[in-house]
Amino acid sequence: MAEEALRATRYKDAIDHYKALLREERKPDWVDNLAEAYAGRAEQLAAKDMLKEALALWRTRAEVCGVPLVLGPCLSWLMRLGEWDQVFGILSGAEPVSPDLRDQSETQLARVALTAPDDVLLKFPPQSPLLLHRSAAHAALAAYADGDAVAMNAHLRSIPFRSPYRDLRAILKALLLLPTDVEQAAAVIERVPAGGPFEPLAAALRVCVLPRSEWLAPLGGLDKNARALVLDIKGCPPEQRAAVAELSMLREDPAALFDLVARHRQVFPPRAAAQLCQRLLPHVPDRIKAFRANFVPVPPAEHQRVLALGAELRGDLDQAEAHWLSMIHALSPGQPARAALVLNHLAASHHHGGKPGELCEHGIEFLEQSLELDDGNRDTHLRLIRALRTAGAKPKELRKRLDGAMKRFPDELEILLEAMDSALESDAFKKAVELAKRVLELDPINPKVRSALGRAHLSQARKQIVAGNLKGARRELEEAGQWLRSDVERGALQLLQAFAAESSDPALLRAAVVGLGGSLPGIFHLLLEAQRTKRDAAELLRLVGAELDATPSAEEIVALANALNAAPDQDNALRAAIAPLEHMIRRAASLAYAESAHLLVCEALHRREHRGLTRRYAEAALKRWPGRPVFVYLRAAAMFAGNAWRIPRKERKAIEKACDAAQSQGDTRTASRLDALLTESGDDFEMFDRKTGLPAFLDPALTDPAAAIDAMFEFGGEDAFLEMVRKQFGKRTFEDLRREIGGNKKQFARRLMDMLGKADGLLGEGGVPNQGPLPAPLPAPLPTPEGARAPRKQRPVLPGQKDLFDD
Amino acid sequence: MTDPYRLLGVSTDADDDSVRGAYIAAVRACPPERDPRRFERIRAAYEAIATARDRTSHALFDTGLPAAGEVVALLSASWRPGRPSLQALHKILKVR
Numbered sequence: 096m097a098e099e100a101l102r103a104t105r106y107k108d109a110i111d112h113y114k115a116l117l118r119e120e121r122k123p124d125w126v127d128n129l130a131e132a133y134a135g136r137a138e139q140l141a142a143k144d145m146l147k148e149a150l151a152l153w154r155t156r157a158e159v160c161g162v163p164l165v166l167g168p169c170l171s172w173l174m175r176l177g178e179w180d181q182v183f184g185i186l187s188g189a190e191p192v193s194p195d196l197r198d199q200s201e202t203q204l205a206r207v208a209l210t211a212p213d214d215v216l217l218k219f220p221p222q223s224p225l226l227l228h229r230s231a232a233h234a235a236l237a238a239y240a241d242g243d244a245v246a247m248n249a250h251l252r253s254i255p256f257r258s259p260y261r262d263l264r265a266i267l268k269a270l271l272l273l274p275t276d277v278e279q280a281a282a283v284i285e286r287v288p289a290g291g292p293f294e295p296l297a298a299a300l301r302v303c304v305l306p307r308s309e310w311l312a313p314l315g316g317l318d319k320n321a322r323a324l325v326l327d328i329k330g331c332p333p334e335q336r337a338a339v340a341e342l343s344m345l346r347e348d349p350a351a352l353f354d355l356v357a358r359h360r361q362v363f364p365p366r367a368a369a370q371l372c373q374r375l376l377p378h379v380p381d382r383i384k385a386f387r388a389n390f391v392p393v394p395p396a397e398h399q400r401v402l403a404l405g406a407e408l409r410g411d412l413d414q415a416e417a418h419w420l421s422m423i424h425a426l427s428p429g430q431p432a433r434a435a436l437v438l439n440h441l442a443a444s445h446h447h448g449g450k451p452g453e454l455c456e457h458g459i460e461f462l463e464q465s466l467e468l469d470d471g472n473r474d475t476h477l478r479l480i481r482a483l484r485t486a487g488a489k490p491k492e493l494r495k496r497l498d499g500a501m502k503r504f505p506d507e508l509e510i511l512l513e514a515m516d517s518a519l520e521s522d523a524f525k526k527a528v529e530l531a532k533r534v535l536e537l538d539p540i541n542p543k544v545r546s547a548l549g550r551a552h553l554s555q556a557r558k559q560i561v562a563g564n565l566k567g568a569r570r571e572l573e574e575a576g577q578w579l580r581s582d583v584e585r586g587a588l589q590l591l592q593a594f595a596a597e598s599s600d601p602a603l604l605r606a607a608v609v610g611l612g613g614s615l616p617g618i619f620h621l622l623l624e625a626q627r628t629k630r631d632a633a634e635l636l637r638l639v640g641a642e643l644d645a646t647p648s649a650e651e652i653v654a655l656a657n658a659l660n661a662a663p664d665q666d667n668a669l670r671a672a673i674a675p676l677e678h679m680i681r682r683a684a685s686l687a688y689a690e691s692a693h694l695l696v697c698e699a700l701h702r703r704e705h706r707g708l709t710r711r712y713a714e715a716a717l718k719r720w721p722g723r724p725v726f727v728y729l730r731a732a733a734m735f736a737g738n739a740w741r742i743p744r745k746e747r748k749a750i751e752k753a754c755d756a757a758q759s760q761g762d763t764r765t766a767s768r769l770d771a772l773l774t775e776s777g778d779d780f781e782m783f784d785r786k787t788g789l790p791a792f793l794d795p796a797l798t799d800p801a802a803a804i805d806a807m808f809e810f811g812g813e814d815a816f817l818e819m820v821r822k823q824f825g826k827r828t829f830e831d832l833r834r835e836i837g838g839n840k841k842q843f844a845r846r847l848m849d850m851l852g853k854a855d856g857l858l859g860e861g862g863v864p865n866q867g868p869l870p871a872p873l874p875a876p877l878p879t880p881e882g883a884r885a886p887r888k889q890r891p892v893l894p895g896q897k898d899l900f901d902d
Numbered sequence: 903m904t905d906p907y908r909l910l911g912v913s914t915d916a917d918d919d920s921v922r923g924a925y926i927a928a929v930r931a932c933p934p935e936r937d938p939r940r941f942e943r944i945r946a947a948y949e950a951i952a953t954a955r956d957r958t959s960h961a962l963f964d965t966g967l968p969a970a971g972e973v974v975a976l977l978s979a980s981w982r983p984g985r986p987s988l989q990a991l992h993k994i995l996k997v998r
Contacts, residue, residue, distance in 0.1 A: 210996050240985065240987055241988075270985075295994050308970075308971030308972070309971070312970075320990070327984050327990055330978075342974050352968070363976060378965070378967060436963075
């Protein structure tokens with residue numbers, strides 16, 4: 096029990112236990128432990144400033160345990176209490192003191208000796224170094240304060256290395272170095288041991304040498320005098336000291352920081368306090384009133400900006416959008432660039448999170464409006480072009496945007512590259528070559544363009560082969576040969592050269608197939624090129640002597656997967672090229688792949704929608720790595736994608752389990768893919784009837800529409816409710832309603848529900864929404880809740896309109 | 903992100919040339935091989951305010967919370983290092 100109390104630093108209990116034990120037997124271990132318990136308790140008391148009580152315990156410890164009184168912190172406590180008689184009594188030999196302890200104690204007394212009144216000094220032994228070096232230490236301190244470095248150094252030289260004042264010597268040297276060489280000062284102060292006699296001064300100095308603003312936080316931990324000293328050294332004027340002291344105590348709290356800056360605004364440089372508070376406003380929108388009172392009025396546009404950023408910080412993107420749109424309307428007509436930037440920002444918030452650059456219709460509209468206001472923003476042009484390409488916009492629309500961007504930025508590489516890629520995608524090879532050459536004029540070593548140029552020539556050659564113009568094809572292939580570098584591209588070139596040769600040469604074909612990675616990948620490329628050039632695949636296979644019955648090696652399957660991944664996204668020839676190889680690929684499903692290789696193959700097949708093969712490979716993988724979430728997903732996706740509602744209960748359980756496992760393994764991609772599959776499949780029980788859109792549990796006889804909607808809302812939440820409304824009315828009408836009604840998702844859903852419940856004709860029998868178009872007029876919009884502004888409806892840009900304000 | 907103006911040591915009304923000059927000076931003072939993380943911060947700061955459009959965008963959308971250190975740096979910009987008086991030194995050395 097005694098030991099346990101000692102270990103748990105319950106010193107009081109430990110003392111009682113050991114005292115009891117020692118009454119029975121005086122074991123040396125118990126005596127030592129009792130001494131330790133006394134020391135611990137005394138230090139606890141001293142930490143609470145109960146020095147007298149601490150000293151009393153220390154004396155008891157010396158008496159009971161037979162340890163010397165002067166060991167430990169006893170002298171420093173006596174000094175703090177001003178018990179000089181006792182201090183000097185100890186040092187003058189009333190008690191036996193070892194030379195080491197004497198030296199240690201004298202060092203501890205150095206600060207006392209330096210600042211003590213003369214009558215106290217009389218009590219020191221005359222030969223004590225404390226007296227002998229005191230005047231030099233005093234003079235050095237005074238010389239430093241007078242700025243006399245020469246005198247200071249001279250006085251410091253009189254203080255020997257082993258003097259009790261040695262720490263002061265180092266501290267004064269560091270102080271002298273501080274204004275000119277902080278790093279050197281830091282190095283000197285680092286050599287002063289912590290807890291020395293001049294610790295308060297050393298501690299202040301350690302804060303002073305911290306780089307940049309890092310000194311601020313530790314400043315809060317110093318006492319009043321040390322803090323004042325640091326600020327003296329830093330050169331902080333008196334009027335700013337209160338602000339700095341408060342700042343040093345501040346934790347990350349925007350409201351507190353706002354209040355502090357506003358309160359001390361007079362001590363900041365002109366405009367700085369206002370700028371700081373303005374930056375803080377989005378974090379504390381409720382301080383707008385205080386900002387107005389302390390600084391300047393907040394213009395309406397700025398007010399909306401603050402509210403928009405505040406909403407974004409809260410994650411309320413609908414509300415944020417409403418405020419941004421209000422800000423655009425509040426901006427003066429002379430600020431189209433600002434409005435354009437806001438529209439760009441809004442477009443970014445409509446990012447789908449799928450492919451890079453993917454935007455929804457509204458995002459694209461925002462970018463188009465942004466360009467109407469500021470067509471000098473290269474990035475907006477690029478974002479819009481990329482978004483249109485990703486969204487599969489009409490070629491005419493895309494070309495219009497590309498032409499506009501190239502006209503505005505004729506030498507902009509990224510725009511030219513987009514135009515080139517777009518030309519390649521739409522089989523405009525001549526245009527692509529022209530653009531690629533322009534890019535190479537600007538950037539002669541651009542590897543991407545060199546490869547693209549080569550591929551453009553390959554594509555043109557394919558066109559010529561299909562048209563039967565073999566001479567033209569050979570010319571294109573010769574051009575392509577100058578640009579292509581990768582093995583696959585060179586292999587494709589070789590194949591096409593064989594296709595375009597005057598007479599069929601099987602040796603040339605075979606060499607190309609070998610160059611493309613052996614039987615399976617080589618044959619795949621042969622079949623692919625055969626598809627692209629409309630050649631007879633069976634004849635080509637016969638010419639190269641392909642064996643389609645053999646089982647390929649794991650390396651060949653992986654090479655095929657890499658080839659599938661490298662092929663362009665919209666390549667219709669891919670599926671036809673794989674078809675004759677399916678048997679071979681299927682046979683290799685149970686080979687001993689490494690897990691990463693197996694996954695690579697599965698993903699490649701999944702990406703190209705070869706469901707049967709994906710399923711076979713995923714099942715083979717699950718045999719080797721049972722329950723691995725990613726393979727569970729690939730198997731389920733291959734079996735049920737597009738028909739997820741058919742997933743049987745047992746399979747659902749497996750998917751749910753895999754989803755949980757993926758989450759716990761930190762595999763968020765797989766977790767989200769599995770989750771999407773589960774969502775697509777619907778819940779275990781049908782939440783909404785597929786025909787009526789009503790909650791499945793509702794009594795079909797329920798005829799009160801408002802009650803039906805209410806129940807639906809309560810049961811499914813706003814997401815399910817909004818989804819139902821969107822499905823019933825169509826996306827367009829739903830979006831119109833969303834803009835008309837406004838508010839955040841919750842408010843919108845609630846108001847929509849009220850409207851639907853009240854509106855005659857909106858709902859059919861039994862609360863089932865009518866399938867027809869939304870009857871006009873809509874019920875009057877409900878009052879907007881306080882603090883929220885309904886988003887304004889986007890108006891199309893009129894012909895001839897230059898900016899948002901030009902009606 | 904630290905206030906890019908402060909990091910590069912330019913005022914909020916600096917033009918493109920001043921920002922670029924400050925960036926080049928900052929990179930020279932702290933090349934990437936010496937302190938890659940600081941270089942990254944310098945680079946990010948430059949990209950945030952390199953052009954007038956970037957600066958407008960930064961002013962519109964920045965929600966970076968100013969740190970207390972940043973606030974004190976504003977105050978201390980005009981400070982000149984001082985020397986404590988003998989009285990202040992005695993005060994801190996006095997045994998209480």
